[in-house]
Amino acid sequence: MAESAARLSHGWQPDRIQEEAHRRDRWAAGRFGLSLILALAWVVFSIWLSLPWLSDLGGLTHPLAALFVLAFVAYVPGFMNAFLMASLVLRPDALRRTPEQWPALSILIAAYNEEALIGETLRSIAALDYPGALQIMVLDDGSTDGTAAAVRDAEALFAGSSGRDLLLVSEKQNRGKARVLNDGLALAAHDLVVTIDADTLLEKGCLVALVEHLHASSPETAAIAGAVLVGNQNDSWITRAQQWDYFHGIAAVKRMQGMYNGTLVAQGAFSIYRKAALVEAGGWPDTVGEDIVLTWSLLRMGYKTGHAEDAVAWTHAPDTLRGLSNQRKRWARGMIEALAIHKSLLVAPRLRTMFIWWNLLFVSIDLTFTFAFIPGLILAFLGIFWLAGPITLLVLPLAALWNVVIYRIQTRMLKRNNIDMEKSLRGFLLYALIYPLLMQPVSVWGYLAELTGGRKQWN
Template identity: 70%
Template structure:
């Protein structure tokens, strides 16, 4: 008996989806039990620390601090670890015919990079037709001229259509993407940033991931890695953030059909779903809010772990701080608009709660743990001491697991990625101490009604 079929593939037996759902729930239950057991162990190990801190301050304050710098992060790390260990193989299914795709490239003052981006688009090994709409959002440099000079790249490719579109006035990222959505000819829409380089097989992997996804899947987030990792120390650290942290979280969320961010830098969407939610909202975190809107309508959002694109990461701390501040503000925007997701009866609802708890975690680390580290340097171990290493060793384990997973994935695709050892040291020991205060800055800006603009 056939219950569900994807529009581009053949029918899928009804029991396939039932078995898939059972396996998903079993993985979730195992990960949950392990995470809860880890929290119990963490509490037991930290009792002396809790008692000492409570005597120095107040028992309730001590419990709050340890909850958000040890117990809750420990639970998250443990759940993440087990989910990664139990992960299924990359879910892919070849369609009976390859659908046409409209690719939206939002660009503003990108004359230095847009040429390389279009070159990567011309080299895509995708069997279907591609409509590439380059949306120049009122650039003041030579972006339009570079796009026009690249038209020859597509002239001999009958299944590739390049459509340069220029707006005289800048309307912002959401505005220009919505304009592109109006112009798109196909049901499937892929968005990429103008500084994003695509691996040749990435769209094939993305479509095959969509075909293997449950009915109701309307978006697939691709895998974004850092393409300019050796530009500065800041990019060296970000290489590992994308390769480890962001990749691990997206893999975990994708396992439970609830990826929380289909990032604008590289994601695929059903055009009809985008029109249903009114396109991208004019907000700081337009891709976050859009994704949560889709989830709030009971759609699924997946993740294609082997659909790889390379982004040009911020090269200075100031640029990185502005970016992460925007991400933090976007999360608060999404919570404010779609807080009802916290009441949804689905496995991925837990990740919405995690995002809510990140506010308290970042505050605890910024106001308690970081000052505690400074005190520890002077031999005062009130807030950070040797027992901290006993409470949170699980982070080292999931980093090892995701490293092995990611390296095997790159090897399967014959992709070589030069890695910075010192960048990993910076990512592991310094990066969080810098980024969590930045997130607090973003929360404060959002709660106090700070000006909303792309570089705010």
């Protein structure tokens, strides 16, 4: 591991910065311990309060069934909310360091039938203020529309720019996202690789932020996930709800995981990687969740992964329920793939091991909510509080609190970076009240699709 870290650093981090990064990592262990104690205390309190309900429900069903239901609709979600809340409150200020010399970057953009959006994506790259050189590769995976023509039309954006090289790599037929990304990795000329989706728009200073976060991290850090927000929130009620999912839920979890050097997904939509680590991991695996499985490969190899909360990019979110369902089904399948391939992470002696178990527990949570809690809500409206009772309301204050905290954190981040984001109150109400009831059954669908060997596709 030491040799890998030395190879990744490439001498671009002075010793004092590496020492400071390691010192901050040691402090993270203290914050983790305190957050864990507070979360466990909340669970003990919840169990004590729920004993009468647990007894009644056990009498109606079976004691083990009652314990399972309460564990995954109240105790485990309560622990997660409490740990997340404590971590956000105890979070340190984000650390960025400006390198003495800005490294060159290779940007990989996998594209399949992206004629409508690839031009805007390339225009956002052309407008970046990154001081170093950029090698931009559009990896056209056998598109049947005008994706290649749109890329050629955008060549003029980079023609007069020094250190900005645009390359179109076209496949004759569709081969899959992982394969074209690995082709791009083989062609990458630089030690740092950035991936973005073909429908992602980059904020002007986002690459500077990514590199500065990486430069401030310990040399064992192999990847940094950027902050992805929804750019088409006004397209439908589905995108309005997703705006808050990205702005609150996903952002909060990534901030928390990044505090402990264990961001579980360096998402393909916008992340930076050290090329040496990618090569050592064998590149992107040919799976549904190639970015999830790759990130877990890096973690299993002993590397660290972080999060740059102020490196902002805007994604084009699905604007229909069917499109969103297909996306979240892929995410759920990707998590099952990662768990199946990287079982050893469940026993790794590291802080981030808890987050692997956290993801594993989500399978039971989603199953319980789908087949017990949602039917329990229907019964509760009829006056029958067997499954959805007062103890489940204990989860709500914690959920409300961490949402308030992450809203303040995210709003301040946008203000510091002079980023405007129109916020939809109607979208927030959908996100808070309806969205989880839709997404948990969809996740169960994804788990079942992976376990039964359903068809895999990335587009």
